[in-house]
Each structure stands twice: as structure tokens, then as C-alpha cells.
Amino acid sequence: MPTPVVSARGLGVSFGSVAVLVDVDLDLPPGAALCLTGANGAGKSTLLRCVTGLLTPQxxxxxxxxxxxxxxxxxxxxxxxxxxQPTxxxxxxxxxxxxxxxxxxGGDPADGHVDELFAVxxxxxxxxxxxDVLSSGQRQRMLLAAVLARPSDLLVLDEPEQRLDTEIRPVVAGLLRDHLAGGGSLLLASHDPSFVAALGCPTLRLGADAS
Amino acid sequence: MSQLRESPVAVAGPPPRARELRRWVRRRRAAAGASLSLETVYVLALTVVITVAMVGPSWGRLLWPDRPAPESARWTVVALLAAAAVGLLLLLRRLGPLLLRRDDLAWLLPTPVPRRGLLLPALARVLVGAAAAGALVALGGVAQLAERPTPPSTFGWWVATGAAGGVLLALLAVAAQRRPGRARPLDVIPVVALPPLGALALVEPAGAVPGVPVVALGPLASAVLAAAAVATAVTVRALASFPGAPLHDPSRLLGSHLDAAYAAEPSFLPDLWERRYWRGRALRSRPLRRGRLPGPVRHDLLILARKRRRLGWLALAAAVPAVLVQAPGGTLALLVVLGGSLAAGTTLDATRRDAAAPALLRLLGLTGRRVLVARTVAPALLASVWCALAAAVLAATGDLPPGPWWALGLALGPTVAVMALRRARSGLVDNSLPLVDTPAGSFAPGPLIWLLAGVDQLMFAVPALAALGGLLAPTWAWVLVQVGLSAAGLAAWLLLGTDRRRPVL
Structure with missing residues (x-):
């Protein structure tokens, strides 16, 4: 079995008296996708922050x-x-x-890839x-364009569908499928079942109601 | 049936006057507690006393010398007086000049309160400030141009003329604020006037300055005072219909500065100024091409290309040390360092933002060291060129001993750039530090430490500072020492002060 791109064992994070993540395990194989779901405060973003090293689990x-x-x-x-959210x-x-x-x-900004991203x-x-003059949805598109403009083996996206209008969500799902088809891996959090369905990836439910 | 006894469209009667509303607010605030503590008043008073005691005597001698300026320097004085008047107009335009407190802006401006009453205190503040500034400029003129002993009447007429001139400039700025679309010609005045005035101050043309006969002083001052009085009356009358839109931006800007002063947190002001600079500017994307230069260097060069106008002002400002060559010892060195640091700061906003939040750096995937090496290029270039230019002008026009001054300025640049970069990285003021007890009371060291961030880098600038301070005449050997020290300071900072592994500044 190939080494997982992301592996977590017994992950626990608390903020004060609130336990946000309790004993969470996950594995993400190379070239695969996994979507974290759960209610607000279930720990989706916290888990993504642990995976990206922005937060050290307790x-x-x-x-x-x-x-x-x-x-x-x-x-x-x-x-x-x-x-x-970058400044x-x-x-x-x-x-x-x-x-x-x-x-x-390391890419070439003039090779047409940026043009394609901007078009789609x-x-x-x-x-x-x-x-600074963009709406929150336009800024989300820009952030996705920036992330997809550079090569990466693993994309870690926190609610990529957030603030996007319904027409553009399938487009974003298509771009993420392209990333997977190219051999990349994807770990994301989402609140939108139709977006997750469009990606066709397994889900991991976090929080008190996780099964 | 309505749930309220009073109809929501009922008109109760004439609106109250702004004065009554302000009094109402003041009373309730006073009941809630004094806004200015005795301790704050004491600290402010102590700061003023210490500052006056430290710089008062030397600056006093500079402002009111024993003798008027020599015949050869009188055109310089005239040019400086005119530049000060243009500068005052520029400052007034930048300030607003009419502005309200943010709470008045939010709660009183959008009400039917008569506008004249609402804006009258603001206008009075502007006029008093401008009159004081005008009087100060006129006082400077009398000090440099009038024969000694100066008759009190001459002194009084000039100061009155200066004050009235200041008022006229303020009223001009208020009129421009009222109709921003028509104010463009006014904003061109500094651009057109300051370069020739700077040149006049430096070149010192021969020939006597035509004086104003003493008998003409009274009528001249009376005419200017009368003009100021009439213009003030017209402006006060027109306040009733002053539009609200031009008040928002300057009022919010002042509020942000007061916040910074109140919270002793000046670190977000540079970002505020930078955002104001870019706001409303229409940009056109320029394609980035692959090449030898790293991305951040290209980014800085793009910013430089977009700040061409600011670069022009910076080039003009390189003459300032030469104009103030007679200032007390140490001032020249301070001016050169400050100017070089300002020049270096042209492209430093990206460093400031990356230091505050490195999310974009993570997206770029570059180490802190690689980014800072790249981000040093433009500031080092700018500071070196500015310091070299300032030193060259100083050597050409001032009474400095002969020597390779321009080369010394060039060698000083990288050290000043590193100082500016370290300041840009310094982030927020650390207000968690323990209070420091002094015989005059305790104070929080955070703001002071923030203010001095990066200044220790100047230990690598000792040769240039010593020469600019008048302690010695520079030679090429001295320039080489400065080159070595600047290189050592830059290398030490890049090797020891930057992160070579993570995308963190």
C-alpha cells in the first residue's frame, strides 16, 4: 500500500474547555480526495490547519x-x-x-494557463x-485561481464553494477533478453536498454527530 | 392599527441646533467620567517641557538669529517662505481641511441639524491653525530679512499679514474641498511651484531682494486682513449648504490617526497611508515574463514604475538637506538618514504585509531569506541613489569640505535600506512589556521600542554619519570603510536575521 499523502492518528485539539477534535484518524492516499463535513464548529478548519502545520495538535x-x-x-x-485568507x-x-x-x-506566467483559469x-x-475592490465571491475565485495557477501535490481547501454563485460551483469542481486526474491529492472541507457529489469523493464527518 | 402612538412620518418641529446637541452629548460624557486623566496631562506636559528644553535653545537661535541673513542668502529665504506657503496649502488639502469627529460624522451629519452650526467649530479650528502657521512662517521671514533691532510695528504687521495669509490659504482649501472636481488646478500649484522654488533656494542668485517700504507695510497688512475677513464671512455663510460627501474621507482619516495615538499603536498607519495611495488608481496588468529576476524583485520594480510621481518628489526632496545646511549639528545626518529611509520605503508595503500575515508567502512557497534578499534590491537601490543625490547636492551648494560626498552617500544607502526593511518587519507595538519606572513617572516601553526598531543598524553607518555631522572630511579611504561596513551589515542581517527554511519574515 502506498504511503498516504496525509495521515492523522488520534488527533486532539481543544480551545480552552471546548474539545474541537477528539481522537480523529484519517488517511488520504496519493491521487485521492477526501472531504471533511460536519456542523459549524465540528473542527473541519481546525483539522485542515493541523494538516498544513498552522496549528499544532495537543x-x-x-x-x-x-x-x-x-x-x-x-x-x-x-x-x-x-x-x-491572505492579505x-x-x-x-x-x-x-x-x-x-x-x-x-516555477511556472511560466505567459504560457496561457493563467488565461485559461481566468476564462473558466x-x-x-x-x-x-x-x-480590495472585489466582492467576497470574486475574491474567493481569485484565491482559487492563485492556488490552481501553481503546481502542487496536495491541495488543502477550506470550503472552496463558499460565497460562490451556483453557476461557478460546478466549474470549480471540474478544476479540482482535473487536479486529481493529474495525480494530485485533495483534502477539503465543505458544507455543500451537491459540490461534494460533483467531486465524487469520500467524506469524513466530524463532530458530535459523526458516525 | 399602528403599534406606536406617534406616526413614523410625523414631523416634530424645527431640528435642534448642533450646539445644543453637542452640549447634550458633552454632559452625558462628563457624567460617564473624565476623558482625559491627570496622568495623561502630566505625561503630555512633561514631554513638551523636555522637548523644549532639549531642542529649544538651538532651534531658537536658528529661528531668531542675532543678525539677519546675509545679502547672498536672501533669495534662499524668500524661496523657502514661498515653499512654506505652498506646503501649507498642500497640507491643508491633504487634511481635508474641514473634518468632523467620527461620532459627529455618524450621528449628526445625516440628521436635519443645520449644517452651518455643525461645521462652524471645524472651520474655526482650521482657521486658527492656519493663522498660527502663517504667522510662524512670517515670523521666520522677519527673523531672516528684517534689520536689527526690529521695530515692534514692523514685526506686528508682518505677523498679522502672515496670519491673514494663512487664513486665506485655509479658505481656499475649504472651497476646493467643497468642489473637488474644480480643485484640480489648485493641486497643480505645488507640482509647478516647488521645483523652481527649490532650485531658487539652492542656486542663491545674485542681486538684492526688493524690500517692502515700512510705510507700505500697514496698508498691505490691512488689505490682506480685510480680504481674509470678507472671505471668512462668505465661507461661513456658504457652510449651510456644504455637501456631506467630502467630509467623510478626511474625518475617518483623522479618526484613524487619533486611534493610533490613543492606543499608542502607530504600526498600522503606514498601511493606512499606502491603502489611501492606491485607492481609486486605475491599474492595467502588465505581463510577468520568466527571466533571471526573482518574482518579488519584479513585483517591486512594477510598484516603482507605478509610483513614478512619488519618485519625482523624492528626487526633489534630495535638495532638502542642502537647503537646511545651516541647521544645528547632527541635523544633516538625521535628514539624510530619514530621506534615504523614506526613499527605501517606496516598495516596502509588501514586506510589511508579508511580515504581518505570511499566507501569501506560503502560497509563493519561498523562504523568508529568499524573499528578503529579493525585497532588499529595490530599497537598497533607492536609498543609495537618494543618499548619493542628497550628498552631492549638499557638497555642491553647502559649505562642506571637499571630498567624494556622493560616493559616501551611495555607500550609506544599503545600511539605511536595511534599517527601513527591519522597521517594515517590526509589526505591532508590544504593549505587553512591563512598565519602566523613571524619576518622572512610569512609562510603557513598547511604543519607544517600536519607534527605535532597526535604528541600531546605523552602527554600520558611523563613517557617513561622522562626515555628515561635520566631524571630519571624507576621503576615498573613508568611503571604502563605509562600503565595507554597509556590506557587513547587510550580510549579517541576511544571514542571521532571516529565516532560511520557512516562508516567514
Missing amino acids: AGTVSVFGATPDGSATFWRRVATTVE WYLGLTVREHVELVRLAG LGLAALADATP
């Missing part, structure tokens, strides 16, 4: 590509995430942000805007 272990997520640049070259660079347009991410990831995500008309 109990249990997490490994990503066989090692503890250490937040090094090497780690972040293989993992791309939307767990955090944007003032004075750069939407398109320049995405091109910068592609360039830093409906960002073409917003290319010259600055991120």
Missing part, C-alpha cells in the same frame, strides 16, 4: 508526505491551501497576483482590478 500525530508538516518552504512548494499586495492587480504565484512556483473562473473582466 494530542496525536499528523504526517504529510511522510513527515510532520514543518511549515518550511519545501513543504509549501508541495502543498497549496486556502485555509488562510493582498497593494498596487498589484488581480492578474499580477496570480502571475506572481505562478512565477514563484469568470475573472477575465476583473484582471485589471485590485483585490
Whole structure:
């Protein structure tokens, strides 16, 4: 059996007296997808933060590509995430942000990939805007474009369908399926059953009502 | 049937006056507790006393010298006076100048309260401030141009003219605030006037400055005072129909600055200024191409290209140390360091933002060191060029000993850039530090430490600072020492002060 891309054993996280994650196990094989579901506060984002090394669990272990997520640049070259809402660079347009991410990831910003992403995500008309004037849904599209503009072995997405209108959700699901078809892995959290169904991936329910 | 006894569309009567509403609010606030503690008043008073005691005598001698400026320097004085007036107009335009407290803006502006009463205190504050500034400029002029001993009447007429001139400038700015669309020609004045005034101050043309006969001073001052009085009356009358929209932005800006002062948290002001700079600017994406330069360097170069106008102002500001060459010892060095640091700061917003929240750096997948090496290029270039330019102008026009001043400025640049970068990375003020007890009372060291962040880098600038401080004349050997120290400081910071593994600044 191949080494899982993400593996968690006996994971536990508490904030004060509130136990958010209790004894959670998960495995994500290479090239596969897994969707975390559960009510608000069930610990979906907390688990994603543990996987990306942004939060150290109080109990249990997490490994990503066989090692503890250490937040090094090497780690972040293989993992791309939307767990955090980034601040944007003032004075750069939407398109320049995405091109910068592609360039830093070793890609060629002029090879047409960014154009394709902007076309399918409906960002073409917003290319010259600055991120601060975008609506929350447009900003979510931009963030997804940035994440998908660079190569990554593992995508960790926190509710990628959030704030998107119903027309664009299947498009995003299609882009994520493309990522999987290319050999990448995907760990996400979602509240939208139809979005998860469009991805066709297994789910892991977190929280008190988890079965 | 309505659930309320009063109809929601009922008009109760004429609205109360703003003065009555303010008094109402003041009374309730006073009942809730004093807003200014005695301790705060004491600390403020102590700060003023210490500052005056420290810099008062030397700056006093500079402002009111024993003798007027020599004949050769009088055009410089005239140019500086004109530049000060233009600067005052620029400042007033930047401030608003009419602005309300944020609570008045939110609760009183959108009500039927008569607008004139609401804005009259704001106008009075602006006029008093502008009159004081105008009087101060005029006082500077008299101090440099009038013969000694100066008759009290001459002194009084000039100061009155200056104050009235300040009022006229403020009223001009208020009129421009009222109709921003028509104010564009006014905003061109600084752009057109400051470069030739700066050149006039530096070149010191020969020839006497035409003076104003003493007998003409009274009528001149009276005319300016009368003009100011009439313009004030017209403006007060027109306040009743002053639009609300132009009040929002300056009022919120002032509120943010007061927040920063109240919370002793100035660290978010640079970001605020930067956001204001970019707001409303239409950008056009420029394609990034693969090449030798790392992404962050290209990003900085793009920002530089988009801040061309600011670069022009910075180039102009390189003449400021030369204009103030007579300032007390140490001021020149301070000015060069401050100017270089300002120049370096042109592209530092990205560093500030990445230091505060590295999420975008993680998306880029670059180590802190790689990013900072790249982010150092543009600031080092800017600071070096600015310091070299300032030192060259200083050497060409000031009374400095001969030497390779421009090269010394060039060598100083990287150290000033590292100082600016370290300041940009310094983040929020640490208000969790324990209070420090002094004989004059205890104070929180967080803001002071924040203010001094990166300043220790100047230990790598000793040769240049010593030369600019007038302690010695620079030679090429001295420049080489400065080059070595700057290189050592830069390398030490990049090796020891940056993260070589994680995308963290």
C-alpha cells in the first residue's frame, strides 16, 4: 500500500474547555480526495490547519508526505491551501497576483494557463482590478485561481464553494477533478453536498454527530 | 392599527441646533467620567517641557538669529517662505481641511441639524491653525530679512499679514474641498511651484531682494486682513449648504490617526497611508515574463514604475538637506538618514504585509531569506541613489569640505535600506512589556521600542554619519570603510536575521 499523502492518528485539539477534535484518524492516499463535513464548529478548519502545520495538535500525530508538516518552504512548494485568507499586495492587480504565484512556483506566467483559469473562473473582466475592490465571491475565485495557477501535490481547501454563485460551483469542481486526474491529492472541507457529489469523493464527518 | 402612538412620518418641529446637541452629548460624557486623566496631562506636559528644553535653545537661535541673513542668502529665504506657503496649502488639502469627529460624522451629519452650526467649530479650528502657521512662517521671514533691532510695528504687521495669509490659504482649501472636481488646478500649484522654488533656494542668485517700504507695510497688512475677513464671512455663510460627501474621507482619516495615538499603536498607519495611495488608481496588468529576476524583485520594480510621481518628489526632496545646511549639528545626518529611509520605503508595503500575515508567502512557497534578499534590491537601490543625490547636492551648494560626498552617500544607502526593511518587519507595538519606572513617572516601553526598531543598524553607518555631522572630511579611504561596513551589515542581517527554511519574515 502506498504511503498516504496525509495521515492523522488520534488527533486532539481543544480551545480552552471546548474539545474541537477528539481522537480523529484519517488517511488520504496519493491521487485521492477526501472531504471533511460536519456542523459549524465540528473542527473541519481546525483539522485542515493541523494538516498544513498552522496549528499544532495537543494530542496525536499528523504526517504529510511522510513527515510532520514543518511549515518550511519545501513543504509549501508541495502543498497549496486556502485555509488562510491572505492579505493582498497593494498596487498589484488581480492578474499580477496570480502571475506572481505562478512565477514563484516555477511556472511560466505567459504560457496561457493563467488565461485559461481566468476564462473558466469568470475573472477575465476583473484582471485589471485590485483585490480590495472585489466582492467576497470574486475574491474567493481569485484565491482559487492563485492556488490552481501553481503546481502542487496536495491541495488543502477550506470550503472552496463558499460565497460562490451556483453557476461557478460546478466549474470549480471540474478544476479540482482535473487536479486529481493529474495525480494530485485533495483534502477539503465543505458544507455543500451537491459540490461534494460533483467531486465524487469520500467524506469524513466530524463532530458530535459523526458516525 | 399602528403599534406606536406617534406616526413614523410625523414631523416634530424645527431640528435642534448642533450646539445644543453637542452640549447634550458633552454632559452625558462628563457624567460617564473624565476623558482625559491627570496622568495623561502630566505625561503630555512633561514631554513638551523636555522637548523644549532639549531642542529649544538651538532651534531658537536658528529661528531668531542675532543678525539677519546675509545679502547672498536672501533669495534662499524668500524661496523657502514661498515653499512654506505652498506646503501649507498642500497640507491643508491633504487634511481635508474641514473634518468632523467620527461620532459627529455618524450621528449628526445625516440628521436635519443645520449644517452651518455643525461645521462652524471645524472651520474655526482650521482657521486658527492656519493663522498660527502663517504667522510662524512670517515670523521666520522677519527673523531672516528684517534689520536689527526690529521695530515692534514692523514685526506686528508682518505677523498679522502672515496670519491673514494663512487664513486665506485655509479658505481656499475649504472651497476646493467643497468642489473637488474644480480643485484640480489648485493641486497643480505645488507640482509647478516647488521645483523652481527649490532650485531658487539652492542656486542663491545674485542681486538684492526688493524690500517692502515700512510705510507700505500697514496698508498691505490691512488689505490682506480685510480680504481674509470678507472671505471668512462668505465661507461661513456658504457652510449651510456644504455637501456631506467630502467630509467623510478626511474625518475617518483623522479618526484613524487619533486611534493610533490613543492606543499608542502607530504600526498600522503606514498601511493606512499606502491603502489611501492606491485607492481609486486605475491599474492595467502588465505581463510577468520568466527571466533571471526573482518574482518579488519584479513585483517591486512594477510598484516603482507605478509610483513614478512619488519618485519625482523624492528626487526633489534630495535638495532638502542642502537647503537646511545651516541647521544645528547632527541635523544633516538625521535628514539624510530619514530621506534615504523614506526613499527605501517606496516598495516596502509588501514586506510589511508579508511580515504581518505570511499566507501569501506560503502560497509563493519561498523562504523568508529568499524573499528578503529579493525585497532588499529595490530599497537598497533607492536609498543609495537618494543618499548619493542628497550628498552631492549638499557638497555642491553647502559649505562642506571637499571630498567624494556622493560616493559616501551611495555607500550609506544599503545600511539605511536595511534599517527601513527591519522597521517594515517590526509589526505591532508590544504593549505587553512591563512598565519602566523613571524619576518622572512610569512609562510603557513598547511604543519607544517600536519607534527605535532597526535604528541600531546605523552602527554600520558611523563613517557617513561622522562626515555628515561635520566631524571630519571624507576621503576615498573613508568611503571604502563605509562600503565595507554597509556590506557587513547587510550580510549579517541576511544571514542571521532571516529565516532560511520557512516562508516567514
